[in-house]
Amino acid sequence: MQKGYEHLTPAKARIIAHLIGDGCVYRSSETNYVIKLEVTDAESLDQFESDLISVYGLEPTRGTNRSGKTGKLIPFVSLLSKRAYEDLHTYCEFRSSTWFVPSQIFAADLSIKREFLRALFDDEGTVIREGRKMKVRLYSINYKGLCQIQQILQEFGLESIIKAGYGCKRNVFGLIPKDTHLFAQKIGFNLQRKQSLLE
Numbered sequence: 001m002q003k004g005y006e007h008l009t010p011a012k013a014r015i016i017a018h019l020i021g022d023g024c025v026y027r028s029s030e031t032n033y034v035i036k037l038e039v040t041d042a043e044s045l046d047q048f049e050s051d052l053i054s055v056y057g058l059e060p061t062r063g064t065n066r067s068g069k070t071g072k073l074i075p076f077v078s079l080l081s082k083r084a085y086e087d088l089h090t091y092c093e094f095r096s097s098t099w100f101v102p103s104q105i106f107a108a109d110l111s112i113k114r115e116f117l118r119a120l121f122d123d124e125g126t127v128i129r130e131g132r133k134m135k136v137r138l139y140s141i142n143y144k145g146l147c148q149i150q151q152i153l154q155e156f157g158l159e160s161i162i163k164a165g166y167g168c169k170r171n172v173f174g175l176i177p178k179d180t181h182l183f184a185q186k187i188g189f190n191l192q193r194k195q196s197l198l199e
Contacts, residue, residue, distance in 0.1 A: 001056055001057055001058065001081075001083055001084070002054075002055060002056050002057025002058075003057075005055050005056050005057070005083075005084070005087060006087060008104045008105070008108055008112065009054075009055065009112070010111065010112055010115040011050075011051040011054045011055050011115075012051070012055045013105060013108070013112045013113075013115045013116040013119070014047065014048075014051050014115050014116065014118075014119040015035075015048065015051050015052065015055060015088070015119075016088065016091055016092065016102065016105070016116065017115075017116045017117070017118075017119035017120040017123070018037050018044070018048055018119050018120075018122075018123060019035065019037070019088065019094045020092070020094055020099045020120060020123075020145075021119070021120050021122070021123025021124045022037060022038065022039050022044075022123040022124070023035070023036060023037040023038075023048075023094070023123075024036050024038075024094065025085060025088055025089070025094050027085075031082075032080055033080060033081060033082040033084070033085035033086075034078060034079075034080060034085070035052070035078065035079045035080075035081065035084055035085060035088065036076055036077070036078040036079075037076060037077050037078075038065060038074050038075070038076035039074070039075075039076075039123070040074060040075070041122070041191055041193075042075075043190065043191055043192065044119075044122055044123070044190070044191065045062075045075060045076070045077050047119075047190060048060075048077050049062070049077045052077070052079050052084075055084075056079070056081060056083075056084045056087075058079060058081055058084065060077045060078055060079040061077070061078050061079075061080075062075065062076065062077055062078075063075070063076055063078065064076065091104060091105075096140070096141055096142065097141055097142055098142065099142055099145050100144065100145055100148060101116075101145065101148040101149065101152065105152075106148075106151075106152070110155065110156065113152055113155065113156075114156075114186075114187060116152075117149070117152060117153070117187050118187055118188060118189060118190050119190065120138070120149070121136070121138055121187065121189055121194075122189055122190050122191045122194065124138055124139050124140060125137065125138045125139075125189070125194070126139070126194075127194055127197040127198060133180065134180055134197055134198060135176060135180055136176065136177050136180055136183055136198070137166075137174040137175065137176050138174065138175040138176075139166060139167070139172050139173070139174055139175075140172065140173055140175075141167075141171055141172055141173065142173075143162065143164075143173050146162050146173055146175045147162070149175055150162065150175060153177065153187075156186040156187065157182070157186065158177050158178075158179065158182060158183055158186060158187070159177070159178045159179070160175050160176055160177045160178060161175075161176050161178065162174065162175050162176075163176065180198060181198075183198070184198035184199070
């Protein structure tokens with residue numbers, strides 16, 4: 001393991017955000033401890049892989065899984081490491097309904113908070129057109145978690161609202177920054193396809 005992996009860095013903040021978003025952390029057996037991100041965006045996968053190497057000094061593996069919904073192959077980056085698994089669980093819970101923003105993120109400086117937010121918005125955020133304006137939404141079934149994200153956005157001078165009723169089952173909440181232009185300036189996306197919609 002990489003020396004100093006316990007410390008919160010911008011790279012680790014992104015890892016945590018991705019695992020809250022589209023990633024997962026689980027035990028597949030008594031000896032297999034899995035850290036995984038499975039998305040179609042190559043940019044996110046490349047960053048996740050680079051961040052894992054940067055933080056833990058371990059080489060992840062790549063592969064594909066077939067989507068149960070579409071049948072298409074979805075690429076993933078995965079790391080098997082008990083110590084990394086245990087380290088990440090000292091920060092927070094990663095399940096969709098119970099995740100929360102780690103206290104270490106709340107205590108960090110704005111540069112680390114920005115990286116955390118950008119990675120989370122890369123995974124769970126979208127940019128849509130409403131009339132003549134573009135709007136950003138961050139989706140989650142976890143209302144309490146979104147309230148914590150709302151608090152962090154306020155530190156950047158960004159006000160937001162949370163609306164209910166999204167998703168097929170109408171059980172998804174959407175966090176919507178009030179000023180999209182200011183969001184693009186203060187936070188933005190790492191994913192160029194999403195960032196370009198704001199420019």
